[in-house]
Amino acid sequence: xxxxxxxxxxxxxxxxxxxxxxxxxxxxxxxxxxxxxxxxxxxxxxxxxxxxxxxxxxxxxxxxxxxxxxxxxxxxxxxxxxxxxxxxxxxxxxxxxxxxxxxxxxxxxxxxxxxxxxxxxxxxxxxxxxxxxxxxxxxxxxxxxxxxxxxxxxxxxxxxxxxxxxxxxxxxxxxxxxxxxxxxxxxxxxxxxxxxxxxxxxxxxxxxxxxxxxxxxxxxxxxxxxxxxxxxxxxxxxxxxxxxxxxxxxxxxxxxxxxxxxxxxxxxxxxxxxxxxxxxxxxxxxxxxxxxxxxxxxxxxxxxxxxxxxxxxxxxxxxxxxxxxxxxxxxxxxxxxxxxxxxxxxxxxxxxxxxxxxxxxxxxxxxxxxxxxxxxxxxxxxxxxxxxxxxxxxxxxxxxxxxxxxxxxxxxxxxxxxxxxxxxx
Amino acid sequence: xxxxxxxxxxxxxxxxxxxxxxxxxxxxxxxxxxxxxxxxxxxxxxxxxxxxxxxxxxxxxxxxxxxxxxxxxxxxxxxxxxxxxxxxxxxxxxxxxxxxxxxxxxxxxxxxxxxxxxxxxxxxxxxxxxxxxxxxxxxxxxxxxxxxxxxxxxxxxxxxxxxxxxxxxxxxxxxxxxxxxxxxxxxxxxxxxxxxxxxxxxxxxxxxxxxxxxxxxxxxxxxxxxxxxxxxxxxxxxxxxxxxxxxxxxxxxxxxxxxxxxxxxxxxxxxxxxxxxxxxxxxxxxxxxxxxxxxxxxxxxxxxxxxxxxxxxxxxxxxxxxxxxxxxxxxxxxxxxxxxxxxxxxxxxxxxxxxxxxxxxxxxxxxxxxxxxxxxxxxxxxxxxxxxxxxxxxxxxxxxxxxxxxxxxxxxxxxxxxxxxxxxx
Numbered sequence: 149x150x151x152x153x154x155x156x157x158x159x160x161x162x163x164x165x166x167x168x169x170x171x172x173x174x175x176x177x178x179x180x181x182x183x184x185x186x187x188x189x190x191x192x193x194x195x196x197x198x199x200x201x202x203x204x205x206x207x208x209x210x211x212x213x214x215x216x217x218x219x220x221x222x223x224x225x226x227x228x229x230x231x232x233x234x235x236x237x238x239x240x241x242x243x244x245x246x247x248x249x250x251x252x253x254x255x256x257x258x259x260x261x262x263x264x265x266x267x268x269x270x271x272x273x274x275x276x277x278x279x280x281x282x283x284x285x286x287x288x289x290x291x292x293x294x295x296x297x298x299x300x301x302x303x304x305x306x307x308x309x310x311x312x313x314x315x316x317x318x319x320x321x322x323x324x325x326x327x328x329x330x331x332x333x334x335x336x337x338x339x340x341x342x343x344x345x346x347x348x349x350x351x352x353x354x355x356x357x358x359x360x361x362x363x364x365x366x367x368x369x370x371x372x373x374x375x376x377x378x379x380x381x382x383x384x385x386x387x388x389x390x391x392x393x394x395x396x397x398x399x400x401x402x403x404x405x406x407x408x409x410x411x412x413x414x415x416x417x418x419x420x421x422x423x424x425x426x427x428x429x430x431x432x433x434x435x436x437x438x439x440x441x442x443x444x445x446x447x448x449x450x451x452x453x454x455x456x457x458x459x460x461x462x463x464x465x466x467x468x469x470x471x472x473x474x475x476x477x478x479x480x481x482x483x484x485x486x487x488x489x490x491x492x493x494x495x496x497x498x499x500x501x502x503x504x505x506x507x508x509x510x511x512x513x514x515x516x517x518x519x520x521x522x523x524x525x526x527x528x529x530x531x532x533x534x535x536x537x538x539x540x541x542x543x544x545x546x547x548x549x550x551x552x553x554x555x556x557x558x559x560x561x562x563x564x565x566x567x568x569x570x571x572x573x
Numbered sequence: 574x575x576x577x578x579x580x581x582x583x584x585x586x587x588x589x590x591x592x593x594x595x596x597x598x599x600x601x602x603x604x605x606x607x608x609x610x611x612x613x614x615x616x617x618x619x620x621x622x623x624x625x626x627x628x629x630x631x632x633x634x635x636x637x638x639x640x641x642x643x644x645x646x647x648x649x650x651x652x653x654x655x656x657x658x659x660x661x662x663x664x665x666x667x668x669x670x671x672x673x674x675x676x677x678x679x680x681x682x683x684x685x686x687x688x689x690x691x692x693x694x695x696x697x698x699x700x701x702x703x704x705x706x707x708x709x710x711x712x713x714x715x716x717x718x719x720x721x722x723x724x725x726x727x728x729x730x731x732x733x734x735x736x737x738x739x740x741x742x743x744x745x746x747x748x749x750x751x752x753x754x755x756x757x758x759x760x761x762x763x764x765x766x767x768x769x770x771x772x773x774x775x776x777x778x779x780x781x782x783x784x785x786x787x788x789x790x791x792x793x794x795x796x797x798x799x800x801x802x803x804x805x806x807x808x809x810x811x812x813x814x815x816x817x818x819x820x821x822x823x824x825x826x827x828x829x830x831x832x833x834x835x836x837x838x839x840x841x842x843x844x845x846x847x848x849x850x851x852x853x854x855x856x857x858x859x860x861x862x863x864x865x866x867x868x869x870x871x872x873x874x875x876x877x878x879x880x881x882x883x884x885x886x887x888x889x890x891x892x893x894x895x896x897x898x899x900x901x902x903x904x905x906x907x908x909x910x911x912x913x914x915x916x917x918x919x920x921x922x923x924x925x926x927x928x929x930x931x932x933x934x935x936x937x938x939x940x941x942x943x944x945x946x947x948x949x950x951x952x953x954x955x956x957x958x959x960x961x962x963x964x965x966x967x968x969x970x971x972x973x974x975x976x977x978x979x980x981x982x983x984x985x986x987x988x989x990x991x992x993x994x995x996x997x998x
Contacts, residue, residue, distance in 0.1 A: 191657070194798045227702075362654075370613065
């Protein structure tokens with residue numbers, strides 16, 4: 149090898165499909181590095197990655213109720229690291245001593261039961277990769293007029309993917325023995341909000357996990373340490389964190405979290421309660437709002453998911469919706485898990501708008517903004533899953549590309565809410 | 574509800590299959606908790622989990638070359654959190670500024686290429702869940718006589734599971750244009766050991782990733798930040814971390830890492846080099862060495878994996894190998910990924926030995942200790958995959974249950990090596 153030949157600037161042109169990217173200056177033979185850092189009992193992130201954080205709105209009236217968004221603009225794959233899994237609290241994160249933790253199961257059961265953590269962990273378990281999504285995900289995405297500086301993280305970052313391990317709730321309920329009149333399981337958290345949500349008995353017996361592991365290790369405190377419910381495909385707020393009590397009943401609790409919050413407003417002003425299942429979503433994470441790209445080859449990457457099952461397809465448009473191409477789905481494509489889609493793309497420097505649209509195995513199609521607001525009122529706060537558009541400016545800057553809606557502004561939200569962000573005062 | 578009824582001790586007997594576990598004392602109505610901790614930009618583990626750490630032998634002569642074991646005794650599922658992924662370094666962990674990082678591809682190519690990180694990240698990617706295992710995994714497990722206090726972590730913790738995202742090496746090599754005489758890709762790391770391993774061209778073109786994401790986020794420093802190779806199913810040391818150079822050649826490097834280390838000794842004293850593929854493994858992680866169990870129902874849980882593909886089956890014996898039952902494999906069962914197996918079990922308090930045995934889809938069967946040492950010399954240091962037995966004492970303590978070998982002690986290791994542990998001085 150002629151080492152000198154590497155010391156000059158290379159400007160080799162790469163051909164990725166029909167694309168070209170330009171190589172850069174490099175001295176391939178730097179001085180020998182010094183001995184590095186020693187082995188560590190628990191690894192930490194590189195200091196060069198410290199900027200990759202969950203997003204917390206600076207306008208929140210309190211950081212004890214609100215949300216921290218997973219930085220999906222800067223993540224790849226379908227698993228989120230535990231420290232960056234999105235967070236939604238109603239009264240802060242309680243600190244629970246696992247030795248003192250107990251779970252009681254009572255109500256319409258033959259044998260009321262109490263578990264400590266060691267007893268729970270001896271029970272039969274399942275490990276599954278699922279998404280969890282806050283019903284308020286998208287609250288920043290449906291603002292009208294669209295906010296130009298929106299990022300993928302702020303538009304749709306109240307979702308995360310992880311592997312959860314826990315005991316099937318079915319097994320615990322069978323241990324307790326359901327009485328014939330049992331219809332609902334009321335789950336209560338140990339945080340100061342005394343969070344309660346009601347789960348219909350069929351779902352409780354189907355696939356709910358009483359989970360104590362998140363990506364292999366103990367749950368993180370903000371995700372329910374030591375034990376939470378995982379309710380596959382359903383809205384996050386029913387996946388009760390810091391679980392302490394399961395009351396089996398013949399009717400739902402009609403709690404705050406299923407009446408004043410987490411209900412959906414129809415255009416005629418009536419309200420749907422118990423809208424549990426998360427509709428199909430997708431979002432392009434790269435390139436996305438706030439990023440800046442150079443002409444040439446890019447892989448468009450994004451996330452799709454649906455509470456109804458597997459993602460069947462994701463279609464991507466790079467010309468503002470005139471034409472659509474089917475993206476590649478990265479294996480494994482799992483039931484009610486995040487799915488990564490990719491599409492090779494060459495950007496020539498023209499201004500354009502890119503969009504993605506998810507279709508799930510049940511045949512549900514992610515709607516446009518206009519379609520969403522034909523189904524739901526303009527002041528509805530939950531379950532927004534409208535297509536997110538990104539505008540690529542001629543200088544490579546990426547902005548919110550959502551089209552304005554007919555009918556004028558959406559009323560601003562007055563409280564932090566699940567979306568976690570207050571833009572107006 | 575009669576609240577008083579909960580204030581007494583409950584001793585409800587649970588019936589899991591044929592098992593019974595005893596419930597515990599509990600006051601289900603404690604005082605209302607206080608407001609918890611606020612939202613956090615990056616989550617941390619609970620302080621009650623601080624003891625869950627990677628294991629580093631206290632006897633290492635240096636912590637700059639050696640290994641930190643993933644605490645598999647205390648993890649569930651098939652994904653390991655990034656901070657607990659096992660670590661193996663040859664000259665410490667270099668700190669690399671991602672803005673200064675470059676990757677050069679040269680040698681028998683039409684167009685030598687240099688990539689910076691931003692250019693690499695624009696390329697086509699794949700995300701895959703794989704195990705990575707150090708070829709020295711098991712070095713503590715094959716000691717003779719068997720060490721009574723061995724744990725699952727120390728026996729087989731030089732393996733971890735994660736989702737890796739990167740650019741297929743094939744795409745980069747096609748960009749550079751392989752010359753007809755290209756047969757090997759020599760990969761070099763940027764650490765002070767100048768680590769070099771040689772990958773045959775067929776494997777390089779098949780499924781190797783140039784990875785920059787680990788469970789969604791940037792690689793951890795000890796796992797190669799900013800870029801490493803992921804070579805599915807092959808020994809860890811060829812999955813070069815802190816990747817800086819790919820030299821395409823017509824012959825292998827015959828580097829230190831493929832001559833004096835990571836070669837395997839046959840019983841006749843001859844040595845096999847280039848033994849890349851990791852053979853089928855399994856280990857019961859619960860109950861396992863160092864744990865203590867109470868009589869009653871237990872779910873036996875463990876990990877299995879194979880470099881030859883998917884795990885087809887795991888058989889478990891709870892009677893010292895007299896009879897075997899097929900364990901349940903937790904979905905998804907993925908190609909060259911960790912697979913979680915479970916088996917319900919009732920322990921009556923008798924002394925016994927439990928074992929697990931993996932079979933992969935290629936038909937390879939995990940060998941006994943005796944079978945392993947018929948194939949390899951007693952002083953061979955790598956690729957040990959003998960069945961690990963755990964002895965349950967009558968008092969519930971769990972110890973190493975491996976049978977002594979005919980033929981006397983194995984020579985002690987004199988250096989840290991990949992197994993990372995020196996028991997003898």
